[in-house]
Amino acid sequence: MCKTLLTTAVACSWISGFVSFAAFGQDAQSTAPGQATSAKNQADVQELVRQLQMLKVSYAQEVRRLRVLDAEVQTLQSRLAGKIPVAPLPAEAASSNESPYAAGTGNNPSIENTQAASTTQSAQVSSSTQSRSVQDVLEQQQNAYFSRKFTLEDDLTYNHYDRAELTLNGFLALNAIFLGNIAIDRVTSDSLTNDLIGRYAITPRLSVNLDVPFVGRATDYQQGGAGGSAATLDEHNSTGKGLGDVNFSVNYKILTETAHRPDTVLTLGVTAPTGQAPYGIKWVNVASSQYEEFAIPTKQPTGNGVWQATVASSFVKTMDPAIVFGNVGFIHSFTRSFNDIDTDPEVVTPGSVKLSNVYYFGAGIAFAFNDRASLSMSFSDRINGKDSLRATGGPWTKIIGSQANAATLNLGFTYALSPHTTIVTILGMGMTPDAPDFTLTFKIPYMF
Incomplete structure (x- = not known):
């Protein structure tokens, strides 16, 4: 009986140990994949x-x-x-x-x-x-304001001319001695022009301009040789003032500046003959002696007297810190008839006037110093041929000495006074006899 009980106990312990080992193995197997x-x-x-x-x-x-x-x-x-x-x-x-x-x-x-x-x-x-100084330079060189809806500009320009000529009235004796009168003719002219300009931007690429000038001119005439003496001078002056020729123009930006091309603006304009025409103004003899001839005009003109059409283009390229600009243009004058084109006070001659076409061009460079100031230097030239006159029913006659080549060297300074106002100063120095000796211009555009 005891052996049977002992055998049963040993068998049970073996069975329980085997079951525990099997369970432990299963737990170990289930734990290893979880850890991995x-x-x-x-x-x-x-x-x-x-x-x-x-x-x-x-x-x-x-x-x-x-x-x-x-x-x-x-x-x-x-x-x-x-x-x-x-x-x-x-x-x-x-x-x-x-x-x-x-x-x-x-x-x-x-x-x-x-x-x-x-x-x-x-x-x-x-x-x-x-951008501000560059913007001012661009707008001044292109004469167009595309970034502002409306701009009102007041320009004041002063021109000074001084011309002297030696006149010989006589003959050479023995090819060495001059017999006759030696006279020195000198003409000094000063003009002051106040331009009131309105610019309106219709779109960012299209704008219109209206320029209304008021002109005042004073010309002083001097003639040497009065009374037969070369040392004696006779002097008289003539003045004129009033409305000048009104100009209307349209500006269109045909190309926008990129890395390889400049900003390009096309300008089409027309000038109306609203000023005093120079044709038909009488010249009177103001010599101190009845045996001499010294004629001056009774008044000075303030306009050209004819309708004109302008086609021009301007180019601007920014190259930090410099701005390179240029322009080229053509002005065509239309033939116009007048009731009197003669300068003789006692003669009235109806006729027509045909001014020569004008070609102009210019180029320059500007430097932007800071956000307000910039300095520019440029060259401009204006060339025209001989003008023509024709009495009614007669042939056209060229006016001797009417052709001109006016070249000017310009120095400009631009300074922004406020976010809406800029002052521009330009000094022009004549490089040819047909150009003014010097020109001084002040511009104050107010941008709305």
Whole structure:
């Protein structure tokens, strides 16, 4: 009986041990795959975190590049359209204060965002520094304001002429001795023109201009040899003032400046003969002796007296910090009839006048010193042939000495007084006898 009980107990212990070992084996087998899966998941998470950090760094760099490119685009747009951004865009200002990144990355995204915003602001400040002075130069050279809806400009121009000629009235004796009168004729002329100009921008590429001038002229005539003495001078003067010839023009921007071509504006204009015409003005003898001849006009003209049409084009190319510009134009004068074209006070001669076509061109360079000031230097030339007169029913006759070639060297200074007002000063120096000795111009455009 005892042996049976002992055998039964041993068998039960073996069975229970075998069951426990089997259960332990099953637990061990089930635990090993779980641990492997957990380790794999941790490795995947670490890899994703690393990739995310790399993407964050790359994103920060791309944001910085985008802001720099955006600043460059705004700089070009401000030069072309005349807009002056003075502060960062709202989105840019917000992004400089808010960071979309979490802390703990290799590079500090908030610092990168701040640097990017600072780069953008610096580029915009640079654009603002150049855009106002550049805009003033562009608008002055193209005679068109496309960025402002309406501009009222007041121009004051002073011209001075001084011409002296030696006149010999006699003959040479023995091919060496001059017998006769030696006279010196000198003409000094001063003119002051006040132009009131209105410019209206219909579209960003189309504008119209209206120029209403008021002219005042004073001419002094001197003649040597009065009374038969070359040392004696006879002097008289003549004046004239009034409305000049009104001009209306249309400006159209046919090409916008790119890296390879300039800003190009086409101008079509017409000039009405609203001023005092020079034809039919009588010349009277004012000599101190009845045996001499010294004639001067009774008054000075303020206009050309004929209708004129203008076709011109201007070109401007910005090359920081310089601005290169040029223009070329053609003026055609239409034939016009007058009731009197004779200068003799006792003669009335109806007839027609035909002025020669005028060709002009110019080129120059300007430098923008800062956001307000710029300096320019340019050369301009104006060429025309001989004018013609014709009495009614007669042939055309060329007017001797009416052809001209007026070349001028110009120095200009532009300064912005306020966001709406600019003052422009131009000094012109005549380089040929047909050009004024010097010209001084003051322009004050007020931009609405």
